[in-house]
Amino acid sequence: MTLSVVTLPGDGVGPEVTAQATRVLQAISELLNLSIEIHEALIGGAALDSVGNPLPAQTLEYCRSANAIFLGAVGGPKWANAKVELRPEQGLLGLRKALGLFANLRPIKIHPALMDTSVLRPELLKGVDILMVRELTGGLYFGKRGRSTSYAFDTCEYSVREIERISRLAGNLAKTRRGKVTSVDKANVLDTSRLWRDTVDQVFAAEFADIELEHIYVDAAAMYLLSRPADFDVLLTENMFGDILSDEASMLSGSLGLLPSASLGADGPGLFEPIHGSAPDIAGQGIANPCGAILSISMLLRHSLDQPQAADAVEQAVAGVLEAGLRTSDLATIEGNTISTTTFGDEVLSRLSL
Ligand code: IPM
Ligand code: MG
Numbered sequence: 001m002t003l004s005v006v007t008l009p010g011d012g013v014g015p016e017v018t019a020q021a022t023r024v025l026q027a028i029s030e031l032l033n034l035s036i037e038i039h040e041a042l043i044g045g046a047a048l049d050s051v052g053n054p055l056p057a058q059t060l061e062y063c064r065s066a067n068a069i070f071l072g073a074v075g076g077p078k079w080a081n082a083k084v085e086l087r088p089e090q091g092l093l094g095l096r097k098a099l100g101l102f103a104n105l106r107p108i109k110i111h112p113a114l115m116d117t118s119v120l121r122p123e124l125l126k127g128v129d130i131l132m133v134r135e136l137t138g139g140l141y142f143g144k145r146g147r148s149t150s151y152a153f154d155t156c157e158y159s160v161r162e163i164e165r166i167s168r169l170a171g172n173l174a175k176t177r178r179g180k181v182t183s184v185d186k187a188n189v190l191d192t193s194r195l196w197r198d199t200v201d202q203v204f205a206a207e208f209a210d211i212e213l214e215h216i217y218v219d220a221a222a223m224y225l226l227s228r229p230a231d232f233d234v235l236l237t238e239n240m241f242g243d244i245l246s247d248e249a250s251m252l253s254g255s256l257g258l259l260p261s262a263s264l265g266a267d268g269p270g271l272f273e274p275i276h277g278s279a280p281d282i283a284g285q286g287i288a289n290p291c292g293a294i295l296s297i298s299m300l301l302r303h304s305l306d307q308p309q310a311a312d313a314v315e316q317a318v319a320g321v322l323e324a325g326l327r328t329s330d331l332a333t334i335e336g337n338t339i340s341t342t343t344f345g346d347e348v349l350s351r352l353s354l
Contacts, residue, residue, distance in 0.1 A: 012278025014072025020345035044074030044088035054091030134242025257289030
């Protein structure tokens, strides 16, 4: 059987990190003797420039029929002033919506070799192992909106069904971990948050009696992520809160460039992407950190291709590079150990074994 993976390099550093992720996927498929067909397609600004649409119909068609999708990054200053439907981000948001990818998983672990690179003191980082579960197809990102010259609005909407399905996923994931879920909301102010809190309570009372559930306000969550990050296990959020808190949480690990993510629906292909953006300031220099992208391949192997052993192998190879003291410039603390994006890829490949 041949599996198919679509790669969407996108913009900025997207193509650079996608190149390394693709090499790793190719190498692991050879090691596994698994036939994987990799098909590259356009998204974001690159698609706008070449066909005038951030999510071309052909890209969507390839994605729908694939087993899994990998995305580099979208966006950049070149398209910053475009109308909403002509922004690169619409490509990614449209893809999430069209494929029903309602759950975004962002694991945050601190690699022991990087304890000193984090912005936090090492003693606060001991035991940090967070899984952010972010609702991805609702809320402010997809509510009614509008803008005139003197006025604009975005609305946040959530239905019980949307909250139930993401809560259930968070509960099931917590069962495979330390058995705790922290749900984030702003229930002291927002109606959507009050519905969120009540629905999460109902789902957990009915289906997850053995899971410890706590609720915290989003402003407090932002603080606790810095003051006691090791207390979190599964962190459940709506769309916008999850976007903000996941960038904050990435700083625990030392660099936004390190973290992978998986976006999953009820069925169909998953979408795997590093959580960093297109980083236009460093694009084209060959210095972007490909870790988040390569670790997204590990998540792709685990969640969409059912290859847990291969997923572990990719994680171990990345860990081996970091243990050897090799760093891209975002993490370099010692002169002389800085390597390029491609060399990081070479180092991962040379350590890859099943
Ligand atoms: C992310 C990104 C996206 C988001 C952007 C690029 C639309 O920041 O995946 O976190 O806001 O969801
Ligand atoms: Mg974000």
